[in-house]
Amino acid sequence: MNDDSPNVPVSPDDLAAYALDAHDADDAAAIAAHLDASPDDGRREQDLRSAAGEFAAAVVTEVTPAPGLRSRVLAEARRRREPAVVIAGSSPIDVHRVELGRAILLLRDLTIDDWTRPVDPPELDGWTVHDVVVHLAANETLLAHQLGVPLPGIPETATDNEGRTAQAHARHAGRPPALAVAELEAAAEATSAEVAARGEARLDEPINWWGGRSPARIAVLVRAFETWTHADDVRRAIGASMVVPPPASLLTMAHAACGLVPRTLAVRGGLRPGRLVRFRFTDLGDAGWDVDLGAVGGVRPAGDDAVDAEIVTEAVAVCRGISARLDPRDLIFDVVGDERLARDVIDALPALAVI
């Protein structure tokens, strides 16, 4: 293999050796030239190289690199290509796709032992990691069904959160956890494609959701929020660190969380007509929203008007408060203005949390 002419045929043996990087430099250059001129052989070589990569993926034992490498990688990456600047929250379509994708990648890496570990939220008493994932799959297949893209082979008929989960738990009992992950991913792909096809404008059309009617955008965002929350339940169960959604997703979730605040107050002590609070989120570049505590849904971007209380805290903390994963007593915040009102708002955050 010393002829560098692109017209010289390359044997299957040479292609395989090349795919394993097992030629010396001169031969490799000649084969590379041949592959440039021979698309068919180029594809064969890529398939062989992919097989070699998959082989490595199958057999290599993972080794944890030194802790400092992560920050060095990120610093060098930033130097080479600047990250996108986040100037607005993502569409619920994107938030859903990102959070479902992140959760599924997490679940793919779980070990056999991980699946039987207990999770810690009190309302999930007795649940294992497997139970949580079946719950996620149950609700994602429900969303797919309600969007008109039902997943084949899903027998559950209940359309409420708890009923659907109970049916799915019964079906998945004793079955491989991989089945639940596969159903979750298949449903996520179907729902993601469907809402993307509908587009932003049609997200306001109502669908049947958890026993009522709800705009599709709400259902999709709830599923994203729920998936992030339960993925963190899984992470705690296996001893991994909890994660924060990407900034563009967190912006959208924080906005939604602020919008829920009047509803939480309605459940815990009643609305407060005429009272206005402002949230400022330090982990979102001080982005914020003004919330009218007397009107459900009364939320708008923070302005300069006087408010009764300004609550300065982290968006991730408020989101975890809404999902009952952070006790309001442990939520750190500063207040400018009516401290009692701010305390009431914070204390009411978990009022709407469901399993």
Added chain:
Amino acid sequence: MDERHQASWAERVLVERLSGGDEAALVDLYDRYAGFVYGLAVRTLADRQIAEDITQEVFVYLWEHPERIDPGRGTLRGFLGTLTHRRAVDTVRREEARRRREARVARETGEVPDVAAAVLRADTTGRVRTALEVLPAAQRRALELAYFQGYTYRQVADVLGIPEGTAKSRLRLALARIAENLDSPTSEHSERWV
């Protein structure tokens, strides 16, 4: 390559995020795959410092060139394996060339080279041995030498005392068998998905 070894939907989402410049996607990518990339680099090089450098190169390369990822051609883990292996082998070859130069200088000057500081080779773990057991021993040995120790097929032939053509043929047969083995439900990889 069957459908099972194409990138999954969740992997494709991650690639889309990388393409969009979402730095959190790079963090997700690193947190999920750094152990694999670093593990492969250490196995090939047995030098943790160089393995760290290669790990950094691989992730920064993907951040700069996410368009190079073809989700239809294999899993993201497999693609990372390909990138890592090529860089590790290049490093092995450079180190071998350097070692040969130093040995020549040492012979000329009477100095003893620090062999321990040269390229090291990691022991094959039980996990690797288990996966390789599906191969005939002769093919397995050729593949180990080429893939995990970075040998050229000529070096493989030399080490095994076989003709070069036979060495290449064994590599091809091993790779073909590996492709079949990837579909085996008993492989370590499939266990990870349980």
